[in-house]
Amino acid sequence: SNSRAYKILGGAPATEITFRLPGYRWEHIQVGEKQVLALTCLTPISETKTRITQIFWSDHWVFSLAKPFLRLGVIAFLKQDGGMVNLQNEGLRYDPALIWIDDADKQAKWYQQLKREWTKSRAEGRAFENPVKPAVLRWKS
Numbered sequence: 821s822n823s824r825a826y827k828i829l830g831g832a833p834a835t836e837i838t839f840r841l842p843g844y845r846w847e848h849i850q851v852g853e854k855q856v857l858a859l860t861c862l863t864p865i866s867e868t869k870t871r872i873t874q875i876f877w878s879d880h881w882v883f884s885l886a887k888p889f890l891r892l893g894v895i896a897f898l899k900q901d902g903g904m905v906n907l908q909n910e911g912l913r914y915d916p917a918l919i920w921i922d923d924a925d926k927q928a929k930w931y932q933q934l935k936r937e938w939t940k941s942r943a944e945g946r947a948f949e950n951p952v953k954p955a956v957l958r959w960k961s
Contacts, residue, residue, distance in 0.1 A: 828882055830854060839927060841934060843870075854880040872898055926957050 830852040838846040843862030849855060856878040863871040874894065876883075883890065920929055933951045941948040 829880055841931075851880070854878065856880065856883070872902065874898065926955070 834850045836848045845860040847858040856876065859875045861873045863873065865871050876894070930952045937951045938948055
């Protein structure tokens with residue numbers, strides 16, 4: 821749980837995550853008067869490789885103090901995420917039926933809807949119609 825980390829930062833966070841296709845993720849965490857901003861970019865290198873670039877910024881003093889430790893943690897986290905993506909891709913090669921958890925997997929479901937609509941609109945020679953409707957998602961991690 822992240823609750824201990826948030827206590828150090830000064831309380832319960834308000835988090836907004838924005839995704840932009842093809843591969844940008846903006847995260848804005850507000851904790852009291854302080855904030856953390858994170859940008860994650862996915863850049864295709866080849867058919868089978870993608871570069872993950874992540875940038876963080878915060879005006880909270882804890883991040884300046886803990887920077888060396890946070891850097892190691894972020895590197896380990898990204899390696900772990902990359903390993904999971906590789907495992908998922910290996911499993912997806914067999915075209916399994918996917919089981920989705922509603923809010924927690926909503927972003928992945930949206931991505932699949934967007935991908936299908938993009939492919940269909942190109943094949944039919946028509947304008948892309950966004951199939952995703954605005955929503956507020958709630959879950960704990």
